[in-house]
Amino acid sequence: MEIHDLPVAGYERVVRARDPESGLHALVAIHDTTLGPSLGGMRMWPYASESEAMTDVLRLARGMTFKSAVAHTGLGGGKSVVIGDPKAVKSEKLFLAMGRVVDSLGGRYITAEDVNIGIDDLEIVRRSTRWVSGLAREDGGSGNPSPYTAYGVYLGIRAACGRQFDNDELRSRHVAVQGVGAVGSALVERLVKAGARVTVADAREDRVRALAEKLGVATARVDEIVAVPCDVFAPCALGAVIDDRTIGTLRCKVIAGAANNVLHEPRHGRQLFERGVLYAPDYVINAGGIINVSAEFAAGGYVEAEALRRIERIPEALRQVWSISNDEKIPASDAADRLAMNIVAEAKARPAATKAATASPRPGHFAG
Numbered sequence: 001m002e003i004h005d006l007p008v009a010g011y012e013r014v015v016r017a018r019d020p021e022s023g024l025h026a027l028v029a030i031h032d033t034t035l036g037p038s039l040g041g042m043r044m045w046p047y048a049s050e051s052e053a054m055t056d057v058l059r060l061a062r063g064m065t066f067k068s069a070v071a072h073t074g075l076g077g078g079k080s081v082v083i084g085d086p087k088a089v090k091s092e093k094l095f096l097a098m099g100r101v102v103d104s105l106g107g108r109y110i111t112a113e114d115v116n117i118g119i120d121d122l123e124i125v126r127r128s129t130r131w132v133s134g135l136a137r138e139d140g141g142s143g144n145p146s147p148y149t150a151y152g153v154y155l156g157i158r159a160a161c162g163r164q165f166d167n168d169e170l171r172s173r174h175v176a177v178q179g180v181g182a183v184g185s186a187l188v189e190r191l192v193k194a195g196a197r198v199t200v201a202d203a204r205e206d207r208v209r210a211l212a213e214k215l216g217v218a219t220a221r222v223d224e225i226v227a228v229p230c231d232v233f234a235p236c237a238l239g240a241v242i243d244d245r246t247i248g249t250l251r252c253k254v255i256a257g258a259a260n261n262v263l264h265e266p267r268h269g270r271q272l273f274e275r276g277v278l279y280a281p282d283y284v285i286n287a288g289g290i291i292n293v294s295a296e297f298a299a300g301g302y303v304e305a306e307a308l309r310r311i312e313r314i315p316e317a318l319r320q321v322w323s324i325s326n327d328e329k330i331p332a333s334d335a336a337d338r339l340a341m342n343i344v345a346e347a348k349a350r351p352a353a354t355k356a357a358t359a360s361p362r363p364g365h366f367a368g
């Protein structure tokens with residue numbers, strides 16, 4: 001196994017790992033550990049080149065720093081990518097080798113699930129490193145993050161309604177949900193329970209039908225949902241749904257959902273701002289999952305009630321973002337970045353003794 005450091009400005013550490021025996025070719029980026037050890041998922045993707053993988057891992061690691069900072073998880077930002085087609089490269093040897101790469105970083109990077117990497121894969125990774133999070137409850141982890149993400153999004157939607165309509169009651173609101181997978185379906189259950197009128201769409205017809213039958217929600221076609229007249233549009237499927245084509249078709253006053261990278265480009269955030277559409281920045285409103293995972297690092301181990309208590313602070317974070325947006329006349333998406341950067345900068349400026357209290361990894365119950 002060869003592990004090489006690749007100096008990248010603005011990142012604490014970036015390594016390339018190659019293991020001819022297992023075929024592993026991976027990059028790990030530790031963006032910032034000022035607030036705590038870096039945590040971010042392990043993604044597997046058939047990148048066309050290492051430089052494409054590098055662009056992705058750097059962007060994602062920085063995104064994790066911002067997300068964790070605003071969510072006050074006590075963690076920093078990092079990410080790893082394994083280059084390859086999951087159907088072709090997944091093997092026990094490869095994940096054991098990847099575990100050794102993670103282990104070589106001494107706890108400064110903690111891995112988790114991401115695109116094409118599931119719990120089964122992480123179970124293998126954990127055999128060579130303790131620095132794995134988000135495993136099943138029976139394995140001492142915090143379990144499936146999706147219901148926690150959904151809870152945070154639900155609270156965020158209420159906060160957004162409070163801000164935009166001066167009333168966070170959902171009884172008179174209509175929410176259009178794009179994507180009813182793990183997060184979207186749990187969100188719809190909560191919205192319906194709170195009395196909201198809900199319209200759903202999903203590329204999987206069976207999921208739409210099941211929800212319509214169970215909860216009596218209205219349905220829309222996949223290509224119509226963005227343009228459904230509603231109070232809140234909740235993207236819970238793909239990224240980049242707000243683009244040049246869709247932005248002019250929106251008929252909502254709030255955009256608040258679970259999907260990552262909702263805005264195709266930053267300028268779309270500005271356009272929403274100018275049109276008076278209140279945007280709940282993706283990484284602020286969808287932080288419930290990472291908050292739940294971060295609760296694994298509490299001194300006494302994972303306690304669900306504590307995780308929920310912390311998720312209930314998401315509305316407060318959103319209100320802070322919207323205040324900055326309002327005061328500085330900048331889009332909410334930019335305001336969130338500014339808030340995150342300020343939180344990290346303030347922690348960096350704190351005396352070393354204060355920082356040490358939050359910067360040491362607390363593996364607690366880890367099996368490794």
Ligand code: NAD
Pocket residue numbers: 145146147149178179180181182183184201202203204207222236237238239258259260286287289
């Ligand atoms: P999922 O795969 O369980 O569900 C996504 C759903 O979107 C699927 O049912 C899929 O059929 C549907 N979909 C795909 N393309 C669509 C389209 N064009 N129109 C309508 N529906 C479409 O994923 P998930 O875990 O529910 O996550 C949803 C989103 O939230 C993703 O963007 C994810 O990155 C983000 N997110 C999830 C979590 C989490 O805890 N799971 C945390 C943070 C962010």
